[in-house]
Amino acid sequence: MSHLDHTPSTPGKFKMDKSAYPYHGGRLRWHSSLAKLTFWSFVFIGVIFIFFYRSPSRFHSDPSRRSLRTSSWGGPAWEKKVRTSARIRSRNGFSVLVTGAAGFVGTHVSSALKRRGDGVLGLDNFNDYYDPTLKRARQALLERAGVFIVEGDINDAALLKKLFEVVPFTHVMHLAAQAGVRYAMQNPGSYVHSNIAGFVSLLEVCKEATPQPAIVWASSSSVYGLNTKVPFSEKDRTDQPASLYAATKKAGEEIAHTYNHIYGLSLTGLRFFTVYGPWGRPDMAYFFFTKDILNGKSIPIFEGENHGTVARDFTYIDDIVKGCLGALDTAQKSTGSGGKKKGPAQLRVFNLGNTSPIPVTNLVTILERLLKVKAKRNVMKLPRNGDVQFTHANISLAHRELGYKPTTNLQTGLKKFVRWYLNYYSAAGKKADAR
Numbered sequence: 001m002s003h004l005d006h007t008p009s010t011p012g013k014f015k016m017d018k019s020a021y022p023y024h025g026g027r028l029r030w031h032s033s034l035a036k037l038t039f040w041s042f043v044f045i046g047v048i049f050i051f052f053y054r055s056p057s058r059f060h061s062d063p064s065r066r067s068l069r070t071s072s073w074g075g076p077a078w079e080k081k082v083r084t085s086a087r088i089r090s091r092n093g094f095s096v097l098v099t100g101a102a103g104f105v106g107t108h109v110s111s112a113l114k115r116r117g118d119g120v121l122g123l124d125n126f127n128d129y130y131d132p133t134l135k136r137a138r139q140a141l142l143e144r145a146g147v148f149i150v151e152g153d154i155n156d157a158a159l160l161k162k163l164f165e166v167v168p169f170t171h172v173m174h175l176a177a178q179a180g181v182r183y184a185m186q187n188p189g190s191y192v193h194s195n196i197a198g199f200v201s202l203l204e205v206c207k208e209a210t211p212q213p214a215i216v217w218a219s220s221s222s223v224y225g226l227n228t229k230v231p232f233s234e235k236d237r238t239d240q241p242a243s244l245y246a247a248t249k250k251a252g253e254e255i256a257h258t259y260n261h262i263y264g265l266s267l268t269g270l271r272f273f274t275v276y277g278p279w280g281r282p283d284m285a286y287f288f289f290t291k292d293i294l295n296g297k298s299i300p301i302f303e304g305e306n307h308g309t310v311a312r313d314f315t316y317i318d319d320i321v322k323g324c325l326g327a328l329d330t331a332q333k334s335t336g337s338g339g340k341k342k343g344p345a346q347l348r349v350f351n352l353g354n355t356s357p358i359p360v361t362n363l364v365t366i367l368e369r370l371l372k373v374k375a376k377r378n379v380m381k382l383p384r385n386g387d388v389q390f391t392h393a394n395i396s397l398a399h400r401e402l403g404y405k406p407t408t409n410l411q412t413g414l415k416k417f418v419r420w421y422l423n424y425y426s427a428a429g430k431k432a433d434a435r
């Protein structure tokens with residue numbers, strides 16, 4: 001019988017029993033030291049394996065985990081870049097921290113603020129929810145305009161604290177989020193990480209700041225969920241979200257109420273309505289429809305029950321930027337400092353839409369004309385993926401309070417988008433990467 005039969009099933013309790021061996025003298029001692037060496041080598045390899053296997057994977061596909069890893073920051077040169085970027089260059093200007101600055105809306109808002117003389121510092125984790133090269137190209141655009149984007153995650157409290165130590169930001173334009181209605185079914189953790197934990201992490205640093213900044217942040221038209229009353233008004237119910245994305249944006253509005261109530265933070269939520277335009281997001285329909293029409297690929301066009309149309313109140317990016325700047329310009333100061341509230345603070349929510357919902361099929365027709373290519377339409381029932389059948393914004397409140405007045409219709413806006421798309425993707429022979 002081989003001595004292996006004496007090996008218990010739980011190796012950890014394994015104890016070498018010499019009596020199981022018939023040999024004595026030098027040979028026995030040699031055998032037992034070889035066995036010990038073999039045993040401890042396996043233990044050592046096991047420990048190494050566990051260490052590497054358990055450590056965060058550099059190639060983990062879940063952006064919500066990788067985005068916590070931030071590149072190195074700090075030091076005098078880095079602080080100088082931060083201060084220079086955030087320096088106010090116009091009388092009564094603002095110093096704004098723009099989170100998600102390498103994103104679609106973030107890039108446009110940062111550029112507009114910088115152009116009018118505000119100080120702007122960007123923060124972005126450059127995750128790969130969609131093509132990071134597009135984010136890097138936006139970053140280069142902003143760098144040329146004098147906007148520095150710190151590479152980091154809004155969940156990195158130490159980094160946020162450092163930024164507020166270096167710059168007394170007057171405002172935060174919070175646009176960093178996990179966007180996309182349908183992706184929430186594939187990666188729910190990313191929505192909790194960015195839209196809930198990330199927002200709380202940011203608010204925790206803002207409430208401790210002295211002075212506290214005023215905060216304007218991106219909510220979403222999706223909070224109206226399954227509502228049927230149109231157009232959607234800010235006072236309407238928002239308790240029937242159709243997607244996890246919508247639920248995290250609704251939660252954001254409740255979290256904003258809490259930090260306003262306890263700490264005196266001035267908070268303005270903007271409910272964006274399907275924003276589109278140059279430098280847009282490849283995961284959105286107008287963008288990947290363009291790519292697929294050009295590539296002769298069929299495009300899935302959703303329709304409602306009984307062939308009902310699916311429509312969106314598509315809103316052009318330049319109009320959205322005006323709404324964002326109007327919200328920043330009318331934001332009252334936060335009343336607290338160092339985490340202590342000193343009086344009631346402003347709390348607002350606005351619809352930023354175009355007030356003219358357009359069926360998706362019409363969007364495709366406009367794209368066909370602009371691209372001069374016939375689309376291969378694959379009409380299909382609206383899948384149960386978090387999509388809603390229609391959105392339609394009542395913007396009278398934003399018009400009254402922010403002076404918000406959208407001027408770009410879908411035909412005009414898509415023409416500008418297509419011009420940018422053809423130029424961007426042909427210029428460097430870039431491959432369009434839409435999710």
Ligand SMILES: O=C(O)[C@H]1O[C@H](OP(=O)(O)OP(=O)(O)OC[C@H]2O[C@@H](n3ccc(=O)[nH]c3=O)[C@H](O)[C@@H]2O)[C@H](O)[C@@H](O)[C@H]1O
Nearest residue numbers: 179180220221222272273274284285286300301302360387
């Ligand atoms: O307003 C918002 O707050 C949200 O706007 C955007 O969501 P949506 O309005 O869903 O935009 P988008 O995906 O471009 O689909 C456009 C239309 O095409 C339909 N659609 C979509 C995909 C497809 O394959 N086929 C199709 O018909 C689809 O049913 C829809 O009717 C942002 O992504 C989101 O982050 C959030 O900001």
